[in-house]
Amino acid sequence: MTGRALMNGTARLLLGVILAGTSLAAAADMLPSWRDTQTRQAIVDFVVATTTPTSASYVPPAERIAVFDNDGTLWAEQPAYFQLLFAIDRVREMAPQHPEWKDKEPFKSVLAGDMAAVAAGGEHAILELVMATHAGNTSAEFEAIVKDWLARARHPQTNRPFEQMIYQPMRELLDYLRANGFKTFIVSGGGVEFMRAFAERVYGIPPEQVIGSSIRTKYEVRDGEPVIVRLPELDFIDDKDGKPVGIHKYIGRRPVFAFGNSDGDFQMLEWTTAGDGARLGLLVHHTDAEREYAYDRDSSIGRLARGLDEAGERGWIVVDMKRDWARVFPDAR
């Protein structure tokens, strides 16, 4: 054994002792915004069972894939998806360059502030707004626009920056899972390039671990400068049945841990928990009208009905925000 190999072995042993100590202590230390309820205990039990080498439920590090929905799971989604609020702000900012919007729906209603009329336009209206505000530029330009908006815009009801509308317990959970060797992914119906503009800074999730809905792009060399151009054509909708398809397409391996909040996440949890061995599926139930919002079966945003009906028989955990979370947002009660 050479000197270096010996030193290496010693350090590895020392590090192993420290990591084992950390991992056992971590549960309470790393999840301070989770109350000491059965929900937190179930999460910790799962992590301990899947990361303890002698456990029957042990999962090798490479297979520790954890997937999270974004809207309503990692950050709030009321009174409207934040990306829609972004699109509306963009329509207002871009209106001077588009005089034709004054007479054209859904832009006309957006500019008049008539959100009921926009909503009445349904999916088609939303799609028109998204294409007009999310396409036509390069990926670098779009990223800069989103970052600029996030730095300026405020939530219409709390007046907080949107990056302060993320759920502190979920941020702690992401850290806790990563500290235990899990690789954390976002799998969201939201636009992938919109989310990538903040996911790394805010959630510690790098762009290559963000999966979302997308529009087509093309590669072009403009005056010797290569760019990725965003086209006004849908490429992929990462919602409902699309979530397991997206997981398979981007990750290529079935997750062992899935966390959502609406029926749009049903198939993601179904696909995840139908795998062999230890699996955990969880749903955030928005039960806290005082600190956040209370909605489920009758909400047009984040509707949760089938998930509530079937969670029990499927062994999924319903996280009761009011009961299980000691704190909702960062730097807030």
Place this chain on the structure above:
Amino acid sequence: MTGRALMNGTARLLLGVILAGTSLAAAADMLPSWRDTQTRQAIVDFVVATTTPTSASYVPPAERIAVFDNDGTLWAEQPAYFQLLFAIDRVREMAPQHPEWKDKEPFKSVLAGDMAAVAAGGEHAILELVMATHAGNTSAEFEAIVKDWLARARHPQTNRPFEQMIYQPMRELLDYLRANGFKTFIVSGGGVEFMRAFAERVYGIPPEQVIGSSIRTKYEVRDGEPVIVRLPELDFIDDKDGKPVGIHKYIGRRPVFAFGNSDGDFQMLEWTTAGDGARLGLLVHHTDAEREYAYDRDSSIGRLARGLDEAGERGWIVVDMKRDWARVFPDAR
């Protein structure tokens, strides 16, 4: 400072010293199949420059994205793409269930062993073969079929298993980059699910870091069992202009290191090396008719012409297999 924090700090310091030592020593130790040429030196210089915190070219770990083509870059591609050889074997195996193939091109020619006639059918014929042999089953079934084929099939000229037709110097390079904090990705025109069946075992590249061409899939629950079904429709072609598009779509961040071998990789290298800061683009030049194959401008497989013409002015490194590699395949000269 608590006892644990102190211990933690000590271990981290110790580990830091060891890792720094390893990294400096690693160049020669970790790349034994690379001869001590300017090529190897350029790779090592790049890695040292981008990973030394005090260097002007320092790249933070999260941005150390390295992308590799597969066919002709990580493993051989002559006398035909190995995935095409797989498709041909599948046609033969599936023929009893498809009596109509006896009279239908390109299947008729495949079954007659007339590869010239198959080739004459061009891209359309290849696409027909791929759809007939790669779609219609579930992702789990397809993975099992590929793994079974890889375990049995032999290269038609060397009689080696295909997994022994990988380039040993490239495997060492992948390890060397990862030991220096780089995240290694495959970005290949090959089928993503075909490559994912062996990339982790053979290259140490997990499925979520394999980007390739794909067919569409759909999610289905069959008798209570969720499956991903492979459909006979193209989804994405990850070649030429498609490579930067695929990189942007799957990784969402511009790589700093790109390694290819043909003009199909041109745009990948162009996109990578046009970024700010330190970047490295490399091309394997197949110059070794004795140990492997010698081909470039006139080859229908892995054609390399524009890359050779422009490598100099673009600062890309052309790796001369005959000159730069001490060994080509594992367990061979």
